[in-house]
Amino acid sequence: MSDQTGKQLSKEEKDARFEAELLPVLDPLYNFAYRLTLDEDDANDLVQETYLKAYRFFDYFEQGTNAKAWLFRILKNSFINEFRKKSKQPAKVDYSEVEGYYNTDDVEGESGVASTTDMRTESVQDLIGDEVASALNALPVDFRTVIILCDLEGFTYEEMAKILDIPIGTVRSRLHRARNSLKEKLEKYAKSMGYNS
Amino acid sequence: MESKFTEAYPKAPDETRQADCEKVSGMLDLMIDGEASSEEQTFFNHHIEECVSCFENHQKQKLLKGLVTGHLKRVIVPKSLVQSIKARIQETL
Numbered sequence: 001m002s003d004q005t006g007k008q009l010s011k012e013e014k015d016a017r018f019e020a021e022l023l024p025v026l027d028p029l030y031n032f033a034y035r036l037t038l039d040e041d042d043a044n045d046l047v048q049e050t051y052l053k054a055y056r057f058f059d060y061f062e063q064g065t066n067a068k069a070w071l072f073r074i075l076k077n078s079f080i081n082e083f084r085k086k087s088k089q090p091a092k093v094d095y096s097e098v099e100g101y102y103n104t105d106d107v108e109g110e111s112g113v114a115s116t117t118d119m120r121t122e123s124v125q126d127l128i129g130d131e132v133a134s135a136l137n138a139l140p141v142d143f144r145t146v147i148i149l150c151d152l153e154g155f156t157y158e159e160m161a162k163i164l165d166i167p168i169g170t171v172r173s174r175l176h177r178a179r180n181s182l183k184e185k186l187e188k189y190a191k192s193m194g195y196n197s
Numbered sequence: 198m199e200s201k202f203t204e205a206y207p208k209a210p211d212e213t214r215q216a217d218c219e220k221v222s223g224m225l226d227l228m229i230d231g232e233a234s235s236e237e238q239t240f241f242n243h244h245i246e247e248c249v250s251c252f253e254n255h256q257k258q259k260l261l262k263g264l265v266t267g268h269l270k271r272v273i274v275p276k277s278l279v280q281s282i283k284a285r286i287q288e289t290l
Contacts, residue, residue: 151265
């Protein structure tokens with residue numbers, strides 16, 4: 001069983017392992033893709049491409065290692081490459097170039113929503129979710145990414161550093177800035193919900 | 198409020214207290230993400246017992262994380278996606 005080195009898997013073995021170890025990550029992976037692209041079709045393509053690459057390189061994947069982090073890394077890199085090709089999306093530049101612009105609160109156009117909507121519990125929950133989603137979607141993609149990885153998927157800083165290929169210190173500072181940015185966008189809303197300071 | 202601080206840190210001058218607040222503020226993310234070492238946790242928890250504004254900042258930071266963790270809706274994976282993935286893999290072999 002300890003054939004870790006010169007492993008030559010049969011196609012059946014490979015397919016079985018691929019399905020058992022990588023396909024269970026489909027749900028978080030699709031969610032990540034969707035939060036990056038903000039488009040269902042793009043997310044679909046990105047996930048397919050990620051699995052295709054993962055299959056191609058599956059021989060290099062060591063059983064029992066962090067499949068989720070590995071797939072997230074592939075997807076993130078595919079996204080960057082894909083996005084560089086699609087020059088029609090100039091809005092998605094590196095956060096350092098745009099973060100200065102995010103101090104304004106011009107994104108919060110729908111400020112009247114909370115007060116005019118029926119306050120049944122379920123719709124309030126939906127409302128909070130919608131508000132969080134729109135605040136998050138308005139962040140630069142690098143900020144959005146660290147928040148998704150950390151708060152939605154529960155990756156550790158070390159895993160995030162590996163997925164994003166940046167030092168842990170950068171993970172920390174980026175996360176810090178991302179949260180400040182998100183906080184600003186949500187503050188107005190939070191106050192309307194009674195979470196004022 | 199002033200006197201409370203003085204009791205807790207009889208020998209600590211204002212600058213020390215301020216430095217502690219700054220240190221704690223820089224640790225907020227580590228704490229809410231469960232990345233702080235046990236030493237850091239002890240320092241942090243001790244400080245927020247004595248300092249109301251740091252305590253409040255910690256609450257707010259937890260709330261912020263909770264909004265994403267607890268309220269951001271997950272999107273549903275299209276049913277056809279698994280089949281598409283498998284089909285594309287077989288195609289490209």
